[in-house]
Amino acid sequence: MIKIYSISLLIMKKDKKIRELDEWLSNANDHDFDDNTTKLLKNYEEVQLEADFNYISEIDNTLGDFEYKMNGVQDYILNKLKKKSISEIDLGIDLHGETIKDSIYKLNDFFSYAYNSNVEFIKIICGKGNNSIDKIPRIKITAQSFVKCSKIVHAACTASVKDGGIGVLKVKLKK
Numbered sequence: 363m364i365k366i367y368s369i370s371l372l373i374m375k376k377d378k379k380i381r382e383l384d385e386w387l388s389n390a391n392d393h394d395f396d397d398n399t400t401k402l403l404k405n406y407e408e409v410q411l412e413a414d415f416n417y418i419s420e421i422d423n424t425l426g427d428f429e430y431k432m433n434g435v436q437d438y439i440l441n442k443l444k445k446k447s448i449s450e451i452d453l454g455i456d457l458h459g460e461t462i463k464d465s466i467y468k469l470n471d472f473f474s475y476a477y478n479s480n481v482e483f484i485k486i487i488c489g490k491g492n493n494s495i496d497k498i499p500r501i502k503i504t505a506q507s508f509v510k511c512s513k514i515v516h517a518a519c520t521a522s523v524k525d526g527g528i529g530v531l532k533v534k535l536k537k
Contacts, residue, residue, distance in 0.1 A: 406474040409511045413463035415500055421507035425491075425499065426528055428506050431517040440517040443534050446483065448525035451532060454485035457501050465501050469508050476535060477514050483534055485521070490529040505531055 411418060422428075431440045455472045457465045469486070476484050486509075491499025509518045514536045521530035 404478050406477050407513055408470045409508050411466050411508060411511060413466060415462060418504050418507045422510055423503060424506055427520050428531065429519045430510055432515060435516045439534060440519065443517050443532055444519050446532060448485055448521050448530060451483045451485045453481050454487060456487040457505065458489050460501060462500055462504050465504050466508065473512060473514065480537065481535065482537060486531040486533065488529060488531065509533060
């Protein structure tokens, strides 16, 4: 039985009890407090990359356009991703100014969040390396190596020139 109280009754003196509420609480069990929003997290396996750039560049050292698809993924998946505009991808991460080590941590957190939120497409803004001392895009190469090592990536490619070009990666994740 639910009773509706007027607003004036809700403003009560300190330590005043509502009999029906006390009665309900004393008879309540743990299931009465379940909100049914408990989510089972998918098993995201973190990518283990050393923060050594020489090691990372052995996995991938593409300076220009980047394309990748996991073994067994059909070509049309990559082609669909290439045609997708950056404005159609809502979830992204910006790695400008990050160190290699911090970008690996942030990518693991970001991929875990996206995967557990059932996000299918993500973007990684890594920059072109124009402000690097030697003009080598270390964060871009780190992100590309990360993508290649991740077990939840179906396909990835650089964005079109109008969407950021080689400084932006578009990624399609497993569902």
